[in-house]
């Protein structure tokens with residue numbers, strides 16, 4: 145048997161959701177820095193670019209006409225309207241990653257997580273981050289310094305509704321400490337990779353190990 149075959153595995157689609165400002169982007173960046181096996185899904189969005197963001201790095205920033213065309217062409221595995229703008233996950237990188245047995249991280253909302261379930265359920269790992277308190281959530285949105293008072297008020301207004309979907313997720317944690325939160329996310333990813341169902345290559349390896357008669 146090719147020794148690398150035992151390492152071949154099923155790629156994970158790791159979904160991180162939370163109310164706006166609870167820390168998804170922060171934890172995602174930390175995970176990407178710590179785990180080279182994970183790459184980020186870059187969504188398309190019609191929302192305006194924030195200061196400090198870059199096109200095709202944070203998002204693929206598109207106008208409404210282009211977003212419509214992408215829907216029409218079937219380019220998304222899921223899309224949703226969030227805070228009045230549209231966001232969608234491109235299909236091609238997801239298909240490619242799964243073909244190659246690589247993991248992808250998604251910073252998407254509960255609507256997106258729901259849409260991925262029917263087609264990709266066996267690959268999905270869903271994680272919801274809760275803020276320590278609503279006061280702290282608002283403090284983080286303000287401290288980020290990227291959104292106007294109106295945008296922050298709108299996001300706070302919708303936070304309770306976002307949080308109400310927490311029980312649709314497999315894993316839930318309070319992001320009160322970034323490092324502790326990252327550790328927990330990494331533990332989840334490690335455990336998911338160790339699942340027998342995530343390692344189809346082990347079937348042949350074990351057959352070689354103990355013989356086909358067992």
Ligand SMILES: Nc1ncnc2c1ncn2[C@@H]1O[C@H](COP(=O)(O)OP(=O)(O)OP(=O)(O)O)[C@@H](O)[C@H]1O
Nearest residue numbers: 164165166167168169170284287288319320321322
């Ligand atoms: N555990 C934490 N303790 C203190 N501050 C935090 C923590 N996690 C994240 N932050 C800070 O909170 C702010 C919001 O975090 P971040 O942008 O990651 O949130 P988000 O969930 O991705 O929001 P959005 O959905 O709007 O993109 C940032 O300034 C970040 O540095």
Ligand SMILES: Nc1nc2c(ncn2[C@@H]2O[C@H](COP(=O)(O)O)[C@@H](O)[C@H]2O)c(=O)[nH]1
Nearest residue numbers: 187223224226231232233251252253255256
């Ligand atoms: N269903 C999807 N939700 C997405 C996607 N990309 C981002 N998001 C979610 O939108 C809000 C707002 O994000 P922000 O960057 O404007 O603060 C947040 O909850 C993201 O998780 C997507 O492709 N699909």
